[in-house]
Structures are given as structure tokens and as C-alpha cells.
Amino acid sequence: MVFTEFRFLFCFLIVFCIYWALRKHNHRKFWLLVCSYSFYGAWDWRFLSLLLLSTAIGYFAGLMLSKPQEQDSQLVEKGETKNRWIKLFSGDWDTLLAKPLNQKQRQAWLALCLVWNLGILGFFKYYNFFADSASNLLTFLGLPVNLTTLEIILPVGISFYTFQILSYCFDIYLGKLKTTRNFGDFALFVAFFPQLVAGPIVRASSFLPQLLTPKTINEVDIRGCLMLFFVGYFKKACIADNLSPLADQYFANPEIYTVLSCWFAVIAFVIQVYCDFSGYSDMAIACAGLLGYKLPLNFNFPYFASNITDFWQRWHITLYNWLRDYVYFPLMIKFRKNQYIELLAYGNILITMLLSGLWHGAAWHFVVWGGLNGIALIFHKQWSMWIAPYKQLLPLRNILGIPLTFYWVCASTIFLRSNDLASGLQVEKSFVFLNSSGSQNLDLQMAWIFIPLIIMHWANYKGWFRDWWEKIPQWSFAVFYGVLVSTILRFIAISPQPFVYFQF
Template identity: 35%
Template sequence: MLFNSIEFFVFLPIVFILYWFVTAKYLKAQNLLIAVSSYVFYGWWDWRFLSLIAFSSIVDYSIGLLLSKSESKKKRKLLLWISICVNLGFLGFFKYYNFFVQSLVDSFTLLGQPLEISTLKIILPVGISFYTFQTLSYTIDVYNKKLTPTKDFVAFTAFVSFFPQLVAGPIERATNLLPQFYTQRKFNYKLAVDGMRQVLWGLFKKVVIADNCAKYANIIFNNYEDYSGSTLLLGAFFFAFQIYGDFSGYSDIAIGVSRLFGFNLKRNFAFPYFSRDIAEFWRRWHISLSTWFRDYLYIPLGGSRGGTSMKIKNTFIIFLVSGFWHGANWTFIVWGALNAIYFLPLMLTNKNRINTDMVAMHSVLPSVKELSQMAITFFLTLIAWVFFRADSVTHAFLFLKGIFNVSLFSNFQIFPTTIMYLILFFIGIEWMGRRGEYAIDKIDALNKPLRWGFYILIIVLMFSFTGEQQEFIYFQF
């Protein structure tokens, strides 16, 4: 079910009441309720795919126990590879089978040797990339002896299927989330209030910013031949805020809902559009995925410890795999490659760590230099987002060709003034809260009348500017 749906607004209070008023004294009962509720939440889309989560949970739970009983390097490595093959095997079949088959057929057709291989009508399980990586982190950490394997199957099942972040993250590490299922939770009023505030802000991002931007991004991208360069650039701008509002909004809601049940999830976004270079952007965007690839792929490959050729190779691998993780389309691979090209000059000149603090940390406004750096970084990101949004690589290049011509300096053919004001309001709140962990935390410092005035304003805006309901973008990944 969707976070911004009637079903969820019925589901959440029921689970909350049962959790705190029926099972509060019994840890195992709370964990069982979380596990059952999570399966109901996920099965609302298609109950048939519950078997995938259940099977993955059983396999990785069993492998964790077997790893704890074995000291043989050969056997431990075999067990690890069984987990990797099972999890990535499911992911590969459901997400990439048709992509590889079609690419193979196209390649042989170009060589004059057409193949008779049919694609399959495969339904992509919602969020499979997220929970696959989450359960893999458990097996890998147990293999590396960074985590003691659990003997509590209910707690492990609840960890794998935890409904607030099951289908679109953040991708939690077992070292952070799993131990929280071992500890008796007590209702914390302040934590719950913080959670509700986070949920409210996440819903605003999704309903007001993302869904309204989606309307115009879709119109412009789907009819790019009819618009001037300036309007196409505006379409890319709308998509940039659509995907940010959509995905960071989901993360905010997931983090907020988790707090209602006494859990703390990792931060997933840290004001990425205020970044001064691409390296900083990737430290602030989808943090849970970036750090996952860093720890489980980039560092094992050698990271940046080798020579220049190894640094270049590993950088391209990490970005290409990241792109491919997002979807079975060449557009995502090109998007990953383009970001690698952006990133390489900074890494090769050792400038990829120069912007580690928040921009304008000790001032109200950024300096001219900082402002120009943010503008350049945002523009580069905007160009890359075109490939992410386009239906094909050809579509992306034609869209970019349409931007970069003389019509770039013409008047906008579409310019929804109200939506632009809402985006400016959104940027303003983010800017004021940039020094904290989350933008909405700044509101807590206001006096009560102003604080409640802000909450009422957000609610009014959500009811006034609710766009056409859209699924969260990252559900397809």
C-alpha cells in the first residue's frame, strides 16, 4: 500500500494501537506483530511475492547460523556465495532477464544472425532491490565476523520485512537495525512527535512538490519535440525536484513511522542540492545505497588504494553498477557513466573531500563562490537526470539536443507560477534547516504558535495542491 493512501491511514493506527496497547509488555509479540504487519503491508500489492521475502529470510537466517558453526574458510566462502547467488539470482531474474534477452537478440540482429528468444511477461516485485541488499548486508557482515548471527527467527524476519522502509529504503544495515529488535521498546513521546513531524514533511514533499512537478515533467518529456530549449530545461528542473521530493519524501515518512514504533533508521538524504561538487552530492544523495556500494563493492575491489588505473576502474564499476541497480535500461547505465565522468577529475586531483561541511555553515547566505559552485553542480546533475527520466538513450540525446540550441534563450512555453512558488518555499525551509539532520527539525525551535501555524500551513497546502496521485518513483527499483 502507498504511504499517501487511505488504506495506509487506516493500517497505521491499527498497528500502532496493537503495538503499544496490546503487545507492549512482550518483546517477541511486538516483533511478531511487526513481521505480520509488514507482510500485510507488502502483500497489499501482490501477495504472491511474499514467498520471495520469506524464502530469502529463511535462506539468509539459515546461512547465518551455519556460518557461526564453521571455521573452515572454504565452507564459509561457499555459504556466502550461496546467499549471494540466491538473492542476486532472484533480483537478476525478475529485474534483468528481459533486458539481457532483448540486448542479446538486438546484438545478434545487428550482426545479421537474428535469434528466436522470447522475453517473458515478468512482474517486477515492488522494492526487490532494497530488501535484497538489506538481507545481503546481514550475510556479508556475519561472514566478515562483524555481526553475531541471530537465533531469533521472528526478529530476523521483522528486520528483513520492516514495513516502513521495506519497498524504497533507506537500505538498513543489519548492524544498525537488527539489534533494535532485541531490545524492549518503550513509548517515547518526544520520539513519536519527532516522527509525526517527519511524516508530515515527507508527505508535503511527495504530495505537493513531487506529484505537482511530475505533472509538468511528464508533459514536457513526453512531448519534447513541441517545446523550446528553455521549456525542456524547465522540464528537467521539474524532474529534479520530482525525484528529490518523491524519494527523500518516502525516506522521511519511513524514518518518521519507524520512530512511532521506537526504531531509528539511518539518514538517507542530507540536502543534496546544496552540494558544491559532484563528490559532495553523492555523499548527500541516497546515502544508504552509496555507502552500501562503498562498503560491499568499492572497498573489496581495492577502493582507491591502488594506482590511477585502479582508481578509474573502480570508480566506473561503482557508478555503472549503481546505475544498473536502478533499472534494466541503458539509460541508467549511461546515467551512471556520466556521473563517473563527473566524479573522476575530483578524485584524481584529490579534491573529492574538500567540501565535507555544510555550505554557508557560519553565515545566512552562501558566498558568490559557493553559489556558483552549487549552480554548476545542480546543472550537471540536471543533465544527468535527463538520462534517468528518458525512455531511451535516443530520447535522452534528442531531449538534450532540444535544450542546447538558440531556443534555450526564448520564453518559456510552460511556466506554472504557483508550483514555482511552492518549490521556492520548499527550498527556503530546507535552507533554513540545512545545519540540522533534517530540515523539519528547525521548526521544533519555534515558539508554540509559530510551530503550530507552520504545521497548519503545511496541511492546508497539501489539501490545496494535491496533484494526481503518483506511485513513488523508487517502487520500480
């Protein structure tokens, strides 16, 4: 069930009405939890057990990590570990949580959370990738081994909810967050249906406090949420879904098409993936807002970024903040006293972006995509240091920065879309070096749509349409919204496409 389907809109209307009809705050939260599990189970009910088990492990790990600490030199009394497990299952929480843990025990609980979440993510998403890669490497070394691959179904949203659970345990371990003893609240944080299957990646520090305060519908910006949902729906159903067949047609056989078709297909995909993912994020934020909850911003006009660093601060913001806080910064802290700290910083940037590429997909062309962007970030960091003394060049840098950054995004995103590494190199040859042996052309009639899309996007970026709908009477807003909805119905793609980031 995806947000652009009529059945979702109908179900959400029921969820919304019953939610606000319930009087007690706990009843509303329980209703949302039931709806969230039903939403996830509608895709494949078998994976609900995996979601529940991950939730339970994260919850218990958080409880244990929140316990007071012993000094490492203190010894745990004989038999104490056994007694703690007895108290864990007997429900004697106050006595159990009053007992301090030493550092090794806290690390063991954190390791349990890490091993479970990264283990299931690695098995479902990366087992076949690593098995194939290992077989190819051993064959290359003269040791032919055929490792068995499995027919594995990737659970929707597993990359998102595992990251949320991990960040929760990390923050408790580092003393940045207090644990919650309310299992229902924690379960709702993990499974909240607007962001469950494709983000944004929500931090417990921002979401759990929202569960403590009863909501009133008067606090909800209904007009703003409806407009945000409309914008997201338009991006996804009218733009992304209509551009998807063109990109699919080209990338299925890139060698038979001309350079002009290559450029058109690549730009079409770059627009498609932005409208697809940012559209989903807009609708997720809007749905959560209509229920009284605030989700973090995930996109901030990335295609108007003036450099590659600025781009990654605007694109999929919650993922790259997560990687920055839990991969890049810890690596920098670990090596902060090293005399080669600047070189290590560049290495850590590359590691972080390689992991980002691997997060997006279990294939080498995703890793290459991440590596290329890591190299670009390193180059920009060094370039900024070189050019810093020449402040008179700043206006020129900003003017040229937007088209150059967009060009780089297009060139690197080819590997994100290609079916494999060889296909990606073929498209790069055509896009970058303007060299293609193909003679066929795509239907370029849709190219005209790029111009109004750019104008509309620029106007929105400048805030020309911001909040004007709040100033008109209710009846005017209702009429206008109805006209907008009826207008876009004629532009909805005949064949709706699944969300691109569902595969991630």
C-alpha cells in the same frame, strides 16, 4: 498501499495503538512482523512466498557462516556433509553449529546467498533487458537470433530487501557481525514495513540490536516524528505529485517543446524526484521512529552540495554506502598491490557507478546515467588533486560549486527520466546546447513555486526551523499541527502519483 493514502494513515494508527498496547516485547515484534507481511501482501500476496524464501535462505546462510572455521588444510570427515544436512532439518542447532567449516564450505554458503538473491533480482528485473541486448548484439554481428522475452512483474522493493540480506551475509562472512539465531528477528529486519518497499537500505548491524531491547513510548520523540512525517508528506503529496504531470508531459514528446520548456521540465523533474524519494524516506523514518526504531538518514540536502563527490555523499546515502562497502572497497583491496592503483581506483569508481545506474533500471539510458556520474566523480577527484596547492581559490570554488553541481545533476538526470536513450539525447541537445526545433511551450505558471521552495529549503538547511516545536506546550503543538495539516490539504495533487523509486 503508499504512505500518502488515507488507508495507510488509518492502518498505521491501528498498528501504532495495538503495538504500544501490547505489554511483552516479543508480542510487539510479532505484531510488527504480521503487519509487515500484510503490508507487502496488500500489493500482491503471491510475492510473499519470494520474500519468505529469500528470508529463509539468508537466515540459514547467516547461521552457517557464523560457525567456527577450520584450517583449509583440514579434511572434512567422510559423511560429515550428509550428517550436517540431517542436523539442519532436525533442529539440532547446538551440535550443528559447533562443527567448524573450512574456508571452501563458508564460501559455498556465501555463494548460495549471492546466487539466490542476485539470481531472483536478475530474473525479475533484468531478464528482458539482457535478452533484448543480446538479440540486438547478435543481429549486429550478423547472427540474427530472437530471444524470447517474458511478461514479468517486478516485485516491489526487491532491490532493497535483497541488498539488506546480502549485506547481512557479507558482514558475517567478514567477521563484522554476529548472526542472530532468532528467525523472527531476522524476518522483521528484512520485512520491516516502513522501509520495505523503497528504503532506506538498513544494515543488520544497526537494526538487529534494536530488536533486543524492549521499547517504551516515553523514549519516542513523538513531536519530532510527527513533524518529520508532515515534511515528508508535504514533499511527496504537495510538491512531487504536482510537478509530476508537467515533467511527464514534456518527456512524452520532448521534440515538440522549446528550450525554455526543456529547462523548466528538467528542473521540475529534479525537484520532483528529490521531493518524492526524500519525502518517502522522511515518512519511513518517522513511522519507524513512532514505533521506537531508528532508521538511517537517506538524504542530507544534496542540492546544496558544492561538488559531485559531496552530492553522492548526500543523495540516497544508504545505497551509495552499500555500493562503497561491498563493491568499491572489495575491488580496491583485491588490487591494492597493483602498481597502477590510481588508475584502478578510477576504474573501480566507474564500475561502481555503472552498477548504480543498472540498479536504478534495466535500460541503457540508466547505465549511461550511472556512467556519466562515474566520469564526473573521476574528474572531480583528479581536479581536486590539481587544485589542492592553490588554497586561495577555495572560497571561489565553494561559491561556484553549488550552481555548477546542480547544473550537472540536472544534465545527467535527464537520462534517469527519459523513456529511452534516443529521447535522452534529444533532451540533452535542448538542455545543454540550447537547441530545439520545437515550438510549443509548457504551462510555465507553476514556475513561480520554485522561488518559495528554494527559500524554504535554504532556511531548513540552515536550521532556522530546527526543534522549535519541542519548546511549546502540548496544546499549542496540537493546535499548530492541526492547522498545518488542514492547510496542506488544499495543495495535495488531484491525481496522486506512485512513488518514483517503487520501480527500482
